[in-house]
Amino acid sequence: MITLKQSLSLLLAAGLSVSLLAGCGSSDSGAAEGPSAKAEIVNKEGFPIVSEPLTLTMMGPDVGIQNWADMPVIHEMEELSGIHLEFMNAPKESFETKKNLVFVSGEYPDMFYAAGLTPAEELTYGSQGILIPLENLIDEYAPNFKKILDENPEIRKSITAPDGHIYSLPRIEFNQPWYKNPLWYNGDYLKALGVTKLPETTDELYEYLKRVKEEDPNGNGKQDEIPLTSVKLKDIRTWLLGAFGIYEEKIYVDDLDKVHYTPVEEGYKEYLTYLNRLWNEDLLDHDTFSQTAEQKKAKGKNGQLGLFSDWHAYFVLGGEPSSDDPMFSPVKSDMVDTPAIARNKGVTGGAFAITSTNPAPEASMRWVDYIYSYEGAVLFDKGPDGLLWKYTDKEARVKEWLPVPNGMEREDYRATITPNYGIPTPAMMTDDINKGLTTDFDKWVAQQSQEKLLDRGARIPFPVLFLTEEEQAEVTSLQSDLDTYVEQMEARFVTGQEPLANWDKYVETINKMGGGRLAEIYQTAYDRWKSS
Known part of the structure; x- marks a missing residue:
């Protein structure tokens, strides 16, 4: 049992400022029950939001480029x-740990921003009264977000907990099809090898990777090319699973509305077999299970990578954005007629929440609701008008980029002016936010996504939904051991430390650990969601 004193010591060691926590201790404020102490100073429309100065605390993950x-x-x-904000930021890489410590400590921020709250956390801390219900605040103080819910009832269904409450606001991106960062081919390698048609099958992909290893496409006279690289497989897993008919790495639903637990599927076994072949022939980077993303990028900038994952190819290879490095076209194996391609769910929950110690939940809701308007979304995504961009036709919402100060890369500079960079922030992203700002490269990427993903049947692998409190408790207990076991065994199968001849024994172990039960729970939840 961690005591409050121990928790605060841990928070100090982790670098969180206790001064920011002061005055935010738990109390029976009844924020969800009736008007808060600050409700009378909140203006329901227009700016400013409050008629008297108000200071609130906010916790979110920091990518380490600029203080919020x-x-x-x-x-x-x-x-x-x-409204003046004081921030309780923690590095993105350790944010989950810091967030958990804050929940244990009893010393909460007034708001969580881009905190990636899971349905389990929302249910747990919502039922404990730490996170307050938001639906009444939405009705009274969030006209922008309420309009979104009224026009998109599926969103309300996905963010409403089984107890009928909404504990967090989501990020909504119907205009972004990517479920995971795409894979990209090194265009210089394709050109050097005379490849004019990208692989369409796992066999063709294998043959291409083999050529990368053996034919010196970087032209330095050394066999230092790495055909396929990854960071613990998490960045390439779903793309290669799709070749064997599987949409998702844990739970997915098929065209017949049947829920599957991926790690025991025959397609998953074939995926492991394929990766093991690549590993044995040095076609899959042998640093896969040990390297960092930064180490992967260093190899790319050194001209060593043939196929890799990132937001864009130039993030890894360096240089300017280029259409010379094509997006991976999902391949298929002999198991399927077409590859399974997952697309973005469009809704990412847990992006914004208000705690019970917040003295002004109404003002907080009005603050975040502005981000769900067009004007607020542009501000938080692009920065203030006149800094990085300006209007050329404000009425038509057409904009143009301005020169980037100090010759910086535009995205690097954007990361210094807004917290909406590299984290799942609350927002409703629409095409008109970028109207006039899309470059030829942006249009090319959109075309690649359309042709290689959307036109080929990309679909949502499993909807955003809640489990009941009882279901969530059981799933959390089951997944704690299952996830660890599956991750360890995946690495062992791929590297050959565990022979695939032991597959049946592995499946038997998973079933004993509750893999089948996990699928049953999600099937029940999916059926309930579908009929609601």
């Missing part, structure tokens, strides 16, 4: 709203 308090977007929002 120094960002122009935060300054502009404070001027508009009249």
Whole structure:
């Protein structure tokens, strides 16, 4: 049992500022029951949001480029709203640990921003009264978000917990088809090898990777090319699983509405067999299970990578955005007629929540609701007008980019002006946010996504939904051991430490650990969601 004193010590060791936590201790404020102490100073429309100065605390993950308090977007929002924010940031890589410690400590921020709250966390801390219900606040103080829910009832269904409450607001991106970052081919390698048609089958992909290894496409006279690289398989897993008819790495639903637990599927076995072949022939990077993303990128900038995953190819290879490095076209094996291709669910829950110690939940809801408007979305995504962009036709929402200060890369500079960079922030992303700002490269990427994913039947692998409290408790217990076992065995099968001849024994172990039960629970939840 971790005591409050121990929790605060851990928070100090982790680098969180206790001064920011002061005054945010737990109390029976009844924020969800009736008007807060600050409700009378909240203006229901327009700016400022509050008629008296108000300071609130916010916790979110920091990508380590700029302090949020120094960002122009935060300054502009404070001027508009009249609300001053103090931040409890923690590095993105360790944010989950810090978030858990904060929940244990009893010392909560007023708001969680881009915290990636899971349905389990929402149910647990919502039922404990730590996260407050938001549906009444949405009705009264969030006209932008309420309009989104009224026009998209599926979103309301997906973010409503089994107890009928909404505990967090989501990120909504119907205009982004990617479920995971795509894979990209090194265009220089394709050109050097005379490849004009991308692989369409697992056999063709194998033959291409083999050529990368043996034919010196980087032209340095050394056999230092790495045909396929990864970081613990998490960045390439779903793309290669799709070749064997599987949409998702854990739970997915097929065209007949049957729920599957991926790690025991025959397609998963064939995926392991394929990767083991690549591993044995040095076609899969032998640093896969030990390297960091930064180490992977260093290999790319050194001209060593043939096929890899990232947001864009130039993030790894360096240089300028280029259409010379094509997006991976999902391949199929002999098991299937067409590859299984997962697409973005469009809704990512847990992006914004309000805690019970927040003295002004109404003002907090009005603050975040602005981000769900067109104007607020542009501010938080692109920064203030006149800094990185400007309008050429404001009425038509057409914009143009301005020169980037100090010759920086535009995305690098954007990361210094807004917290909406590399984290799942609350937002409703629409095409008109980028109207006039899309480059030829952006259009090419969209075309690649359309042709290689959407036109080929990309589908949502499993909807965003909640389990009941009892179901969630059982799933959490089951997954704790299952996830660890599956991850360990995946690495062992791929590297050959565990022979695939032991597959039946592996499946038997998973079933004993509750893999079948996990699928049953999600089947029940899916059937309930579908009929609701």
